[in-house]
Amino acid sequence: MQVLKVVSPLRRTQSLRILAILVIFFILASVSRYQGSYEFSIDEDGQVQSVPSDVTEHDIYFTHHIATFDPKDLRPWTKGDTEALRTPEGQEVVDYLTASSFQAPSPENDHSATVLRNDHFLVLTKRLRVYRTLWHSLKGYYDQLVKEGRQDQLFIAPPTEIAPAVALLQRLEQVSFPWILNHYNSSYDLYRSYNRSKEGGRGIIMCVGDHHTRYARPALKALREVVKSKLPVEIYYNGQYDLSAENRAWFEQFENVKTIDITTVLDNNLLQLSGWAVKPFALLASRFSEAILMDSDAYFLDDPAVMFEDDGYKEVGTVYFYDRTLFPGYGGDEKAWLESFLPSMSNHPSKTRWFNRKGSHEMESGVVVFDKRRHLLGLLAVCKMNDRHEREQVTYVKSWGDKETFWIGLEMIQEQYSFVRYRGGVIGNVGDAIPYKEVLPQEEIERYNQGDAPLTATNPIDPKTKIQTHRKYANMDRVCGNQLHFDQRGQPLWWNSGVYTAYMKDEDGVWDFASSCLVQKNPGAIMEVDWEQRKVAFDILRADRDIAVEYNNPGYKEILEIPRLHRTEGAKGGKGNREAI
Ligand SMILES: *[C@@H]1O[C@H](CO)[C@@H](O)[C@H](O)[C@H]1NC(C)=O
Ligand SMILES: *[C@@H]1O[C@H](CO)[C@@H](O)[C@H](O)[C@H]1NC(C)=O
Secondary structure (H helix, E strand, O other): OHHHHHHHHHHHHHHHHHHHHHHHHHHHHOOEEOOOOOOOOEOOOOOEOOOOOOOOOOOHHHHEEEOOOOHHHOOOOOHHHHHHOOOHHHHHHHHHHHOOOEOOOEOOEHHHHHOEOOOHHHHHHHHHHHHHHHHHHHHHHHHHHHHOOOOOHHHHOOOHHHHHHHHHHHHHHHHHOHHHOOOOOOHHHHHHHOEOOOOOOEEEEEEOOHHHHHHHHHHHHHHHHHOOOOOOEEEEEOOOOOOOHHHHHHHHOOOOEEEEEHHHOOOHHHHOOOHHHHHHHHHHHOOEOEEEEEOOOEEEOOOHHHHHHOHHHHHHOEEEEEOOOOOOOOOOOHHHHHHHHOOEEOOOHHHOOOOOOOOOOOEEEEEEEEEHHHHHHHHHHHHHHOOHHHHHHHHHHHOOOOOOHHHHHHHHHOOOOEEEOOOOEEEEEEOOOOOEEEEOOHHHHHHHHOOOOHHHOOOOEEOOOOEEEEOOOOOOOEEEEEEEEEOOOOOEEEEEOOOOOEEEOHHHEEEEHHHOEEEEOOOOOOEEOOHHHHHHHHHHHHHHHHHHHHHOOHHHHHOOOOOOOOOOOOOOOOOOOOOOO
């Protein structure tokens, strides 16, 4: 018995060490790409498949692409993990996860201290995954302390049995999200600060500086006066010089619209926010627990509140929109980049155009819907990708601004997201009313030069370039205009500024990017915009025009003319019938 008593603590330590290695390294080293069981709505090429007959249009795995993780890759934090932290091996893991993000200073390079390590994103992914499991495991303790009104005690005097885990959580927050810690003791406090009430919990967030107000003013006017949205709106700006007092007052004249300086909520000395990067941080800073983040040039055909009823949103707590299919094969090796820092992925990335070099843009982040009650940690990961050094040295080099970070961030921290299956289409007018350049066949140019080419009489060929610039309405196989996004039923929902009688889905055409036209692949792809929606669009244009007049904008003449709103003889204006043509 004596012998056993002596041996057992030793054994205990040994087995703990083994546990430390097994358990923590499980999180760190799992390598897999989940293929998932919900594959039928998108094929290997990233193209939408024909839909099986027994799937209704309301089936969520038809209407959306839902990123699903292999449950094997999602292991919860256990008591064993906490115990493992007490061992030297556990401490090594902690050191690995919290080590400096920057290269060691070298004699050859003074700047290396601000250059991120090559493996920084990989370490970040592992760190974020450990953080997520830890956060959820300690949340119960925090909630209990909140009930007793002494939540600060979690960090000041944590119970012994969880002390190493609490210390790790705090350390991970300090190295990852120091910019929230000016105003909040932890992300738990930030989480708790969000408004969950029925009236104040849901809202719209816009990021607006003085040079965006030309778009943001009509967008807001249209929200309140055309689609009559009652959702509260928070307008974020970046320091007092970003948005003038006059502009702030203009926005606040509307009911339930607040303007907020983001630098009063987050530590901008660390973040050095500018441009696109403000967006995810505004989402984080906002009081809303459920939010629609929209660009100042996004125009809705309906109350944006309908997006909270989107099935993808209700299922997983986020809904995103795809971009147009542009520039296939162009750009870097996005697949290799993702694989370099995501040891495991959901079923989604391998299906994307981005991953398969079928398009250089995947997501359109002009409108993002986010439930922070379910995805605070995912949002922190998205923000991390937009943090100062991360965006400057990696994220914005590898992708176009913030747009892809909303899904890649969630891949890093393993939280689900959904995309409405329809990709960015077009809304505009049938035929290319927009002037564009065309190279004519040589014989036509010669005929013109001989003076017998009437077709070019009003649009002469430039003799030097032999290129004709003209305005022509003859190409009836295309819709030209602005990028359009669809709701889950495939009906137009919102677009990025401009007018309209017709629309087409990305799936049905090929983009001529230079002329902003989507050319149909097969006859019948061009759809008429529903009559009611067209009226809404025209009212939005009127709001746009009012603002231009209000501004006495010198560029006023360039504003698209509002075409006459008239019903074509016999046109029914139904849901996507083809009578526009
Ligand atoms: C943050 O911690 C400090 C003490 O460390 C405490 O005084 C303060 O009340 C805490 N804040 C919140 C929101 O719990
Ligand atoms: C939430 O928002 C509502 C409506 O604006 C407000 O009345 C309420 O005080 C807010 N609650 C919190 C906790 O901020």
